[in-house]
Amino acid sequence: MAINAKKTKDMWISFTDAIPEPPRLRIGNELIERVNAFKLLGVSFQNNLKWNAHVEEITRKANKRLYHLRECRKSQLPAEVGIITYQSKIRPILEYASPVWAGLPNYLRDEIER
Secondary structure: OOOOOOOOEEOOOOOOOOOOOOOOOEEOOEEOEEOOEEEEOOEEEEOOOOOHHHHHHHHHHHHHHHHHHHHHHHOOOOHHHHHHHHHHHHHHHHHOOOOOOOOOOHHHHHHHHO
16 A cells, blocks of 8 residues: 555654654655644544644534524424434534543533533
8 A cells, every 4th residue: 555645644742842853754755744733533633632622623513503403492393303403413523533532631521511
């Protein structure tokens, strides 16, 4: 299997700035792009291994869909419709790949639960 240098990313993970970054990676003659964050299968990773960007993204997406849930309540649809809307449109966003990021600090967990 050939590695496509244009689709490949390099992320230097470090908890301190005291350690100098290693040399840039190359595939053949092509320099691999170094990134501070990237998204893999819908999960946002940061080079400091914090989950702020991922939590911000999923809460933003969930809040957009919460609008539809509020509209269901305003239009006096049965409560069952609201429950189905939550379970099918909002909860999957909040729970997707949760085993990967389950060890969140409390302040980020609170962001999601709000």
